[in-house]
Amino acid sequence: MSVKEHGDLGSQTQYGYEKDFRTALPQFIAVSVKNLLLLGYGMTLGFPTILIPAVKNPAESEVLQLTNSQVSWISSLNLIVVPLGCALSGVVTAPMGRRRAMQVVNLPFFVAWLLFHFSSTTEHLYGALILTGLAGGILEAPVLTYVAEITQPHLRGALTATSSMCIIIGVFTQFLFGLFMYWRTVALVNIIFTVLAVMALFFVPESPHWLVSRKRFSDAKKSLQWLRGWTEAYAVEDELKNIQALYISKKDKPEDEESFTEKISNYTKKGFILPFLLVSYSFFVGHFCGMTTLQTFAVSIFQMLEAPLDKYYATLILGVLQICGTIICVLLVHYTGKRPLTLFSTGAAGVCALLVAGYDGFLKTHDLTLHSSVNTTNMTTDNLTGPLNNPYSWIPMTLLMLLALISHSGIRLLPWILIGEVFSAKTRSGGAGLASAVGYLFGFLTNKMFLSMVDRFAVWGTYGFYSFVGITGCFAFYFVLPETEGKTLNQIENHYAGITRLTNEVYRSKKRPKKVISSVYETNGTINPSFEPDISKL
Numbered sequence: 001m002s003v004k005e006h007g008d009l010g011s012q013t014q015y016g017y018e019k020d021f022r023t024a025l026p027q028f029i030a031v032s033v034k035n036l037l038l039l040g041y042g043m044t045l046g047f048p049t050i051l052i053p054a055v056k057n058p059a060e061s062e063v064l065q066l067t068n069s070q071v072s073w074i075s076s077l078n079l080i081v082v083p084l085g086c087a088l089s090g091v092v093t094a095p096m097g098r099r100r101a102m103q104v105v106n107l108p109f110f111v112a113w114l115l116f117h118f119s120s121t122t123e124h125l126y127g128a129l130i131l132t133g134l135a136g137g138i139l140e141a142p143v144l145t146y147v148a149e150i151t152q153p154h155l156r157g158a159l160t161a162t163s164s165m166c167i168i169i170g171v172f173t174q175f176l177f178g179l180f181m182y183w184r185t186v187a188l189v190n191i192i193f194t195v196l197a198v199m200a201l202f203f204v205p206e207s208p209h210w211l212v213s214r215k216r217f218s219d220a221k222k223s224l225q226w227l228r229g230w231t232e233a234y235a236v237e238d239e240l241k242n243i244q245a246l247y248i249s250k251k252d253k254p255e256d257e258e259s260f261t262e263k264i265s266n267y268t269k270k271g272f273i274l275p276f277l278l279v280s281y282s283f284f285v286g287h288f289c290g291m292t293t294l295q296t297f298a299v300s301i302f303q304m305l306e307a308p309l310d311k312y313y314a315t316l317i318l319g320v321l322q323i324c325g326t327i328i329c330v331l332l333v334h335y336t337g338k339r340p341l342t343l344f345s346t347g348a349a350g351v352c353a354l355l356v357a358g359y360d361g362f363l364k365t366h367d368l369t370l371h372s373s374v375n376t377t378n379m380t381t382d383n384l385t386g387p388l389n390n391p392y393s394w395i396p397m398t399l400l401m402l403l404a405l406i407s408h409s410g411i412r413l414l415p416w417i418l419i420g421e422v423f424s425a426k427t428r429s430g431g432a433g434l435a436s437a438v439g440y441l442f443g444f445l446t447n448k449m450f451l452s453m454v455d456r457f458a459v460w461g462t463y464g465f466y467s468f469v470g471i472t473g474c475f476a477f478y479f480v481l482p483e484t485e486g487k488t489l490n491q492i493e494n495h496y497a498g499i500t501r502l503t504n505e506v507y508r509s510k511k512r513p514k515k516v517i518s519s520v521y522e523t524n525g526t527i528n529p530s531f532e533p534d535i536s537k538l
Contacts, residue, residue: 019154020229022229022230023152023228023229024155025229026226026227026228026229026230027150027151027152027155027159027227028155028159029204030146030150030204030205030227031147031150031151031159031162032162033197033200033201033203033204034102034143034146034147034163034201034204035162035163035166036166036193036196036197036200037102037105037106037139037143037197037201038139038143038163038166038167038170039166039167039169039170039173039193039197040106040109040170040190040193040194040197041109041132041135041136041139041167041170042166042167042168042169042170042171042172042173043170043171043173043174043190043193044078044109044112044132044133044136044170045078045136045167045170045171046170046171046172046173046174046175047116047132047174047183047186047187047190048074048078048129049171049174049175049178050174050175050177050178050183050186051074051116051125051183052074054182054183055074055125064119064120064121064122064125070122073126074125074126074129077126077129077130077133078129078130078132078133078136079133079440079443079444080133080444081129081130081133081134081137082133082134082136082137082437082440083137083436083437083438083440083441083444084133084134084137084437085133085134085135085136085137085138085139085140086137086138086140086141086433086434086436086437086439086440087137087433087434087437088137088138088433089137089138089139089140089141089142089429089432089433089436090141090429090430090431090432090433090434091430091433092138093105093138093141093142093429094141094429094430096142097206097207097210097211097214098142098145098146098149098206098207098210099142099146099201099204099205099206099207100206101138101139101141101142102139102142102143102146102197102201103197103198103201103202105135105138105139105142106135106194106195106197106198107135108131108132108134108135109131109132109135109194110191110194110195111128111131112128112129112131112132112135113128113187113188113190113191113194114187114191115127115128115131116128116183116184116187117184117187117188137433137436137437137440140419140432140433140436141429141430141432141433141436142429143163144160144163144416144419144420144432144436145207145209145420145428145429145432146207147159147160147163147420148160148420148421148428148489149207149208149209149210149420149428149489150205150207150208150223150227152228153485153486153487153488154334154486155334156420156421156485157333157334157337157338157417157484157485157486158330158331158333158334160416160417160420160421161326161329161330161333161413161416161417162326162330163416164326164408164412164413164416165323165326165327165330168319168322168323168326168408169323171319172319172320172323174186175316175319177189204226205222205223205226205227206219206223207223208220208221208223208224208227208240208243209243209246209247209425209428209489211223212240212243212244212246212247213247213425217240217244220240220243221233221236221240224236224239224240242488242490245490246424246425246489246490246493247425247426263426266424266426266427267427267430267431269497270496270497270498271424271427271493271496271497271498272423272424272427272431272496274496275418275422275423275431275496276423276431276434276435278418278422278480278481279415279418279419279422279435279438279439280435280438280439281473281476281480282411282414282415282418282477283415283435283438283439283442283443284442284469285346285411285469285470285473285476285477286407286411286412286414286415286439286442287439287442287443287445287446288442288446288465288466288469289346289349289350289353289403289407289411289466289469289470289473290349290352290353290356290403290407290463290466290467290470291349291403291404291407291408291412292443292446292447293446293447293450294318294400294403294404295318295322295404297447297450297451301400301459304360304454304459317401318401318404321401321404321405321408322404322405322408323408324405324408325404325405325406325407325408325409325412326408326409326413328405328408328409329341329408329409329410329413332409333417333485334485334486337483337485337486337505338414338417338418338481338483338484338485339477339481339482339483341409341410341414342410342411342414342477342481343410343474343477343478344406344410345406345407345409345410345411345412345414346410346411346470346471346473346474346477347470347471347474348402348406349403349406349407349411349470350466350467350468350469350470350471350472350473350474351467351470351471352399352400352402352403352406353403353463353464353466353467353470354463354464354467354471355395355399356396356399356400356403356459356463357459357460357461357462357463357464357466357467358460359395359396359399360396360458360459360460360463361460411470411473415435415439418484419431419432419435419436420432421484421489421492422484422492422496424493424496424497425489425493450462453465482495482501482502483502483503483505484502487502
């Protein structure tokens with residue numbers, strides 16, 4: 001492609017593709033199809049929200065009547081199983097390919113929704129929850145690696161962030177469905193999204209990275225042609241060669257020829273350990289900056305802080321703010337980069353938690369609490385209703401709502417974006433599964449520890465700890481988080497392998513002066529009339 005055909009050099013990507021609608025559209029379509037699967041997964045996470053009230057206080061026609069102990073298992077059983085699925089995710093799905101694995105993982109979801117609809121015993125509910133948790137964990141590796149491997153660097157961050165947004169929307173849909181439909185009917189409706197996901201995945205290509213790792217170079221070229229705007233074969237040659245270089249070199253064996261010991265050794269190298277620690281720390285900060293417990297114990301927290309907010313409104317508003325936060329991240333990450341969003345989000349979340357701690361401590365110190373303290377060892381939503389007459393109640397309510405918005409615009413989405421980028425080609429699938437398992441374990445721990453922390457350290461001590469995690473996390477990320485927005489997977493892998501270093505600037509193509517292009521032609525074009533300059537180096 002000549003310079004004249006190129007047009008504006010500022011609109012080009014690394015491999016000469018135009019930054020236009022035609023090039024971006026197929027990537028957006030493929031990611032949207034993948035997001036149907038995540039929407040269904042979010043529905044499994046939100047379904048217990050409408051299931052628990054129905055079986056705890058059943059109507060006359062309801063067959064199931066559960067005790068408090070059984071209800072507690074319903075609220076956590078699927079989350080306990082998810083880390084197991086994550087740990088198995090890379091091993092189970094890597095041989096199948098990203099696309100086929102995403103289709104197969106819908107089968108447990110389909111069976112689970114049928115179990116929910118026809119359940120007549122507690123064991124049926126438990127079985128369905130185990131299936132959704134296991135399938136939710138297994139889908140992590142193929143979903144997270146697929147979006148990273150099919151997208152161009154300048155689109156990867158924004159399109160990856162849509163994953164968390166779709167999960168949150170999936171959770172939110174269950175709250176809305178529960179307002180208008182019986183929970184068994186909701187289970188049947190949810191099957192529609194599972195079937196749609198399976199059917200839609202037939203119309204998008206397999207990851208070119210996975211195809212190259214299996215030496216299916218012809219199929220990989222066709223996949224790239226589809227993903228880069230249904231273009232000609234010659235247009236994807238350079239990118240295909242770069243992908244091949246990740247999997248085949250003179251020093252390393254192809255992935256499918258490595259022994260089990262050699263595959264394990266890939267996970268002991270610096271190129272895996274450093275990004276794994278970064279993603280794990282990101283999960284730790286994201287969960288322990290206060291948002292995870294707010295999402296789970298919203299009504300109880302507002303009651304302890306004497307904030308007048310009905311539990312249904314709290315769930316609705318928090319859900320909307322989380323979606324708004326993810327939309328902000330999707331819209332801004334390409335222009336600001338991940339570092340600025342993460343630093344602002346983490347620091348601001350820490351400040352919000354600090355102010356909440358200060359509010360609670362001030363009230364207790366100055367004996368301004370208008371009501372007796374809540375017994376945190378027996379907190380349920382049944383005895384936490386009705387507004388309280390605290391003139392300062394708007395302060396913690398505003399701060400916690402702001403915490404929900406800010407955290408989802410950065411730190412809550414960061415680890416899920418990094419998972420698909422920072423691991424090497426040979427550890428991407430397994431690393432995504434292992435890191436996801438760590439993330440879910442941190443989520444389980446922060447929820448499990450919350451009531452004990454409030455009972456021992458009170459609200460001000462608990463949120464003081466959340467504030468410490470957020471503020472120190474902001475400083476830590478300043479030194480350890482590289483800017484991966486706009487960088488190729490090759491560049492990121494070389495950074496962690498110690499070959500090259502990433503700059504902390506977002507890559508953006510700039511317009512090159514015509515004089516520069518002309519001088520290049522004058523120097524080389526006269527010697528070689530067919531000369532076409534490498535615009536990436538101009």
